[in-house]
Structures are given as structure tokens and as C-alpha cells.
Amino acid sequence: MSTPHPTDATALIVFCVLFAFVTVVGFVAVRWRRAKLDSIDEWGLGGRRFGTVVTWFLLGGDLYTAYTFIAVPALVFGAGAAGFFALPYTIIVYPLVFMIMPRLWTVAHRRGYVTSADFVQGRYGSRKLSLAVALTGLLATMPYIALQLVGIQVVLAAMGVEGDWPLIIAFAILAAYTYNSGLRAPALIAVVKDVMIWIVIIVAVAYLPGKLGGFGAIFDSAREALPKHDPPGALIPTGVDAQVAYATLALGSAMALFLYPHAMTGVLSSQSAKVVRRNAAILPAYSFVLGLIALLGFMAIAANLQPQTPNFAVPDLFITFFPSWFEGFAFAAIAIGALVPAAVMSIAAANLFTRNIWSAYLHKDASPAEESQVAKISSLVMKVGAVLFILLLPTEYAIDLQLLGGVWILQTLPAVVIALYTRWFHRWGLFAGWAVGMVVGTVMAATQDFKSIFPLELFGLHVTVYAALLALIANLAVAAVLTVALRGSGVGEGRDDTVADDYEELEDVGGIKPLPAQPGEERARAASGRFRLGDGERGAGERETPVPGTPKEQQERTPRAP
């Protein structure tokens, strides 16, 4: 098939120079805040020392992926308002982060947890529940890594580069510096990526509306064109159906986002709970940019572009209105924007595999050095898997699976997030709830031809709801019923390694506990293996009682948050 995009040499040269630059950055990152990368804390969490600014760049680069930059405007281009849910979604996610993540950071820091599944293991003393959480994370992450390749593919094709080799080379380079530098590489590259994205979007939004006759004209042409699309789109969501879908997609996606391993890794690599809180207040800056990028979809409509697929809406917009060198710059921003999340995702997945499958099942009592080595190698395997996935299977599969990934990852909410506040749920109740949620969510999505919204008849009212939320309700219902039943029949609750104090930020306990923020001390503690998987199992019986605490203690532990 011949490409409708001619090869653009200038754009390609700019693109390659920038790509080479971040490759160097990726390898040099190993020297940054140098430490021996022979523990998973150092390789997989950057030594847990990232401050407010680095965390802002890292999480910004990590959450707002290249695929988002391609897919959100593509959806807005095709369907209009329905695609704009990405904005409310990425606004309301931060109050949730503010309330929940500092607590998770605190307990993970106290206990040396590297993954969410580590926390579940420590909290419930159940390797099976922990494995369920880890597998869900892996399953949700892999298609997401593959989709980042689609982002690179689109911009390469827009510059007239077809074929598999450029993609393979790009990912091979990425794999090499991730192996070498661990989380430090994407953290440093994220700074470059984010600055480039900011420049591109500021230029685009300052320049394009003027060229297209102003925002009034842009929205007018979208208002006129959208209803003629197939299926018809709309500029404003009217009707109960569209509005319920819009709100539930925003809420469900926001609840799911920070359960993703790559988001969790970004949070746990920060140096304090305070850094996490501050970031909840400053990360919305990226949401503003995402909203502007979404509007590029309307600008593509106003410019009367006819992209070969909606994914080319934004690339074609840049080709049409900007000189080649800026086009190359913008495309490099998107491609580098794919590398950061792909690196963090593969590291997060490697951490999960190493801690919760390798060290928990395959080679118990693995040393920190061995864990680090296993994580490095498994991060390579993840990337090879992602490349094969994209090269051998239709892209449609990756998109469907990524969509399912959102539904799946939300099913870990009871075991990870609710567990931060209460241990009321029984571990087997949580496990059964998770299983039911996974099946229900998958079936709902599959029967809707992998659309994320599911039609419901509620009290005679027809509404469409994000399938992930419906599956979560089923999950919670099963978990609650089984918790009551299992507790009544006295099935073992498992041992809780954590104590109430582990969840309280240091300032709150009146300085009784020394600040363990010294990096050296922290490393030593991680290396000494204070937390080992399987402890819960071996130590069962020692504290074989439910540990939700007295009702009074319970009250203290639960913040008065909504």
C-alpha cells in the first residue's frame, strides 16, 4: 500500500536529531543521583528520592501518554463531545489522588512495598489475593505498552516512513536504556518530553485558531459536521444516555487511573507523602493541555481535513499548517511522549513480576541483587512482547484490550484502596469479588463489541453506564456478602503486617518516629529485606485475628473525607 504521506526529509532529520538526543539522556540518566542499581528500590523506583518537580515531570510524562495525544483528538474529531470526557476525568482524578495516594505512599515507605500487590500481601497475608492484583496489573499494562507503539507508528507514517524496522529500532533503544538506567531514564526524559509538548501545544493553540477564523468558526463547523458523521457525533451531549455515559466514564476512569502499575510506580518513587499531595495540586496543568489537544480534533474538522483514519487528524493538522521543521519537532514530541510511559509501564510491570510472582512463587528469598536483575530482564521481555503484539496482531486487539484493561484494573480497588482505610472485607471475599468483577466486566465489554459503555434498564429508565463501574458494584456486593458469611463461619483472616501507625504521616505522630527520609538509610533498609514476601503465610497464627481494630481506632484511621 502506498502511503498518502510523502517522505518529508526536513521533518525526519529534526525528528531523528531529537530522538538521538533523548537516547543520550536515557543512558546518561544512570549517573543521575548515582547509586548502585542492584536493588529493585533503586532500579525500579529510582531510589524513592524524586522531589516535587521531578515527580511532576515524571507523572505528567507517564500519565498523559502519546496514545492519549493521538486518540483523544481522534475521538473528538469523530464523535465530538463524547471524547471530551477526558478533561473532567483528568480533573477529578487529582482530588482522589490527594485523598488516597499519600496514605498508600506512607505505608509503602514504612514497609518497603514496591508494588500495590506488595501492600495487599502485607495487609492480608494472602499470596493468592496479592497474585490476583499483580496479574491484573500485568494484564492491564501490556496492551497499554503496545498502544504506545501505535502512537509512534502514526507519527512515523505521517512523515512517510512505513515498515516495521523503525519501530523495532526505537523500542530496542528504549529497552536498552531502561535496562541500563531503570526509572531514572524516563524521569529525566520526561522533562524533555513535557517541555516539548508544552511548546507544541502553546504554538498550535496560539496560531491555528487565527488561521481557521477563530474559535467561533471552529465550533460552528464542528456543530455542522458532527451530526453527519457515521455514527453521528454531537457538539453538546444531550439526552440522559449520553450524559450518564459521559459522567460515568469520567468517574470510572478517574478511579482506575492510579490503580495502574505505572501510576503507582510514579507515586511510590517520590520522596515523601507531601510531594504526592503537592503534585495533586499542580498536575492538573497537564489536564489543561490535554483539553487543548482534544480541541485540535475540532480544528481538524474546521480545516476540512480528510485523514485516512481519525488517528491522523492531529498529524495531518500539523502537516497542513506548519513548516516541516516544526512538524518534525511536534512528531518527535509525540514519539518521545510514547517512550516515557512505555518505559515506566515496563518497569512497573517488571516490578510486579519480580516481587509478586518471581520472589513470591518461583524463587523465594531472592536477594535484592537478584530481584533487580530479574526486574531488568523482565522489562526487556515486556517490550519484546509489546512489539510482537503490534507487529503480529491487528491494532484493534491492542485497543480493545487496553479498554478492557481499564475495566480490569478497577476491580483491584477494594483490595488496594479500601484496604488502606479498613480491613473489614475478608480476604477471600475480596478475592471472589475480584473474580466476579473481572468476569462481569469482560462479558459486558465483549457483548458490546468492546465499547466501554453498557446499556442498562433501571427502573424503566434506559441509561448507558461505564462497564467498569458496573463490574465494580458486582465486585463489592460479592465481597461484602462473602465477608459476612466467611466471618460467621470463622475462616482465617490472615495476618496483617501493618499497624495503624504505618498509615499516619510522620508529622501527625508528633515526631515520635524519626524521619526515615535519609536515602542511605532507606536503601539499607530495603536491602536488609525487612519486608519479605511470604512472611504473612509463615507467620500466620501469630496474629490470627481480624485487625480492623476497635471501632474507635477505626474511626481515627478513616479520614473524614468523602
Add this chain to the structure above:
Amino acid sequence: MRGERTRSRAWYWLLVLPFLGLLIPPLYAKENPELWGIPFFYWYQFVWVPLAAGVTFLVYRRTK
């Protein structure tokens, strides 16, 4: 100390505002009033970005 902390935690309730403002689309799924040619539906949600960040920052200041 207990009372102080309880009082400072009351600030968390402010974090409900972005949810109320954004999860009820009938509130803002309208064309008018427009701003610089942008329908209300779009600029209203953009306004919530600094608003939500401001609320979060305020709660951060008051609870730390």
C-alpha cells in the same frame, strides 16, 4: 491535638466540589453563554482545571 486535627480534616470536604461541578452534565451541557465563540460546555470544564487545582492547593495548605 485531636480536636485540631479533626478541624483541619474538615477541609477535605472541599474536595467534593470538583465532583459536583463535573459529574452532573445537565448542569453544563449547554451551548450558551459562549465565551470567545467557545460553547459553555467546553469553557466551563476548562475553568474547572484551575478551580480544582486551587481547591486542592487550599486543602493542602490547611491540612499540612
